[in-house]
Amino acid sequence: xxxxxxxxxxxxxxxxxxxxNKQTLLAELADRIVAARPAGWxxxxxxxxxxxxxxxxxxxxxxxxxxxxxxxxVVSSTLAxxxxxxxxxxxxxxxxxxxxxxxxxxxxxxxxxxxxxLGHVSHEQQRxxxxxxxxxxxxxxxxxDEDDPAAAFxxxxxxxxxxxxxxxxxx
Amino acid sequence: xxxxxxxxxxxxxxxxxxxxNKQTLLAELADRIVAARPAGWxxxxxxxxxxxxxxxxxxxxxxxxxxxxxxxxVVSSTLAxxxxxxxxxxxxxxxxxxxxxxxxxxxxxxxxxxxxxLGHVSHEQQRxxxxxxxxxxxxxxxxxDEDDPAAAFxxxxxxxxxxxxxxxxxx
Numbered sequence: 262x263x264x265x266x267x268x269x270x271x272x273x274x275x276x277x278x279x280x281x282n283k284q285t286l287l288a289e290l291a292d293r294i295v296a297a298r299p300a301g302w303x304x305x306x307x308x309x310x311x312x313x314x315x316x317x318x319x320x321x322x323x324x325x326x327x328x329x330x331x332x333x334x335v336v337s338s339t340l341a342x343x344x345x346x347x348x349x350x351x352x353x354x355x356x357x358x359x360x361x362x363x364x365x366x367x368x369x370x371x372x373x374x375x376x377x378x379l380g381h382v383s384h385e386q387q388r389x390x391x392x393x394x395x396x397x398x399x400x401x402x403x404x405x406d407e408d409d410p411a412a413a414f415x416x417x418x419x420x421x422x423x424x425x426x427x428x429x430x431x432x
Numbered sequence: 433x434x435x436x437x438x439x440x441x442x443x444x445x446x447x448x449x450x451x452x453n454k455q456t457l458l459a460e461l462a463d464r465i466v467a468a469r470p471a472g473w474x475x476x477x478x479x480x481x482x483x484x485x486x487x488x489x490x491x492x493x494x495x496x497x498x499x500x501x502x503x504x505x506v507v508s509s510t511l512a513x514x515x516x517x518x519x520x521x522x523x524x525x526x527x528x529x530x531x532x533x534x535x536x537x538x539x540x541x542x543x544x545x546x547x548x549x550l551g552h553v554s555h556e557q558q559r560x561x562x563x564x565x566x567x568x569x570x571x572x573x574x575x576x577d578e579d580d581p582a583a584a585f586x587x588x589x590x591x592x593x594x595x596x597x598x599x600x601x602x603x
Contacts, residue, residue, distance in 0.1 A: 284567075337551075339558075341558035343572025350575045372576050373552075373588030378546065380508075380551025386514035396455075401514025404521045405543050417544030423595030 262286075286342035288410070291336045295349045299327045311360035312422050318356045319378055319418045322349070323411075326382045333383035340375075350375055360425060374421055381414050433457075459515035462507045466520045468496045482531035483593050489527045490549055490589045491582075493520070497553045504554035506529070511546075521546055531596060545592055552585050 262283055280286040298321055301385040326332035339345035353371035354364075362370065384405055392399050407413035409420035434583055435517035437444040453458040469492055476485035497503035524542035525535075533541065555576055562568050578584035 340574050340576050341555055342562055343568060343574045347575040368588050373591055375548030376551035380547035383510055391513055399516060403511050404516045404518040405511050416540050420544055420592045420595030423598040424570045427594040427598045
């Protein structure tokens with residue numbers, strides 16, 4: 262908080278006038294990170310297929326997290342602290358619900374999707390950060406590396422969506 | 433490293449005789465964490481159904497991570513550094529391959545499973561740690577909380593397994 266205040270050229274007490282503590286400030290940051298959407302984003306209500314809506318919400322969330330250094334870490338800590346907007350889960354749950362799933366199944370699926378998204382992007386961002394710090398100077402590859410991280414991410418989301426589809430066909 | 437040496441009552445240089453740096457020591461720790469299996473664990477080769485094998489490997493990995501504080505964080509940092517054994521991914525990939533999937537699909541699915549497992553357990557462990565530190569004194573709930581974390585975890589694994597099953601039925 263002291264370094265942030267110095268960078269803003271204000272007294273630390275000025276920050277505490279807006280936020281009771283660092284966690285609350287990070288939670289506000291997390292809410293803004295996940296809410297960001299590209300210019301011209303029209304939402305997913307216009308998509309005919311619920312599966313496309315889930316894929317689009319998940320991809321938009323990944324992009325939003327990737328846009329900020331440590332985005333996945335800030336968001337996951339905030340969620341673990343019980344802070345931050347429930348909107349992150351709710352968006353995914355609404356997209357799933359369009360497939361005709363009940364509220365509980367939609368919520369649990371959204372939670373599973375979010376764990377996958379945070380796990381995936383957190384790995385991508387850790388790799389980027391280690392690389393920029395020169396820790397990977399030896400060019401160590403990770404067993405989790407992918408030539409095309411966006412395609413690998415979409416593959417995982419497709420498995421989760423496919424699992425939902427299969428469960429529906431069996432009802 | 434200095435604190436660890438003090439706890440072991442040896443000079444820090446003694447640790448460096450075994451490990452060139454802290455990352456290598458943590459990687460060895462990560463390998464031991466993920467390799468742990470409960471007493472009497474007979475592996476998954478004896479299971480008739482590949483889906484049960486995937487479920488059992490994923491659940492065993494979650495249990496192994498939960499057995500150590502910050503287990504998920506130690507393992508994911510190690511993987512991001514390109515250190516640690518590829519065995520963590522390979523076990524899951526072998527279980528998937530038993531369903532008749534090609535090597536590339538098995539590897540990509542194992543990677544997706546691992547991101548889900550690390551995302552899920554990392555959330556569980558962050559919650560536990562914040563709770564033990566008294567940070568959640570107000571009893572803040574997280575939108576990702578589940579009454580039964582093991583069941584929520586199994587639900588997510590089942591979606592991923594179901595997605596694989598659906599993709600197979602469409603080939």
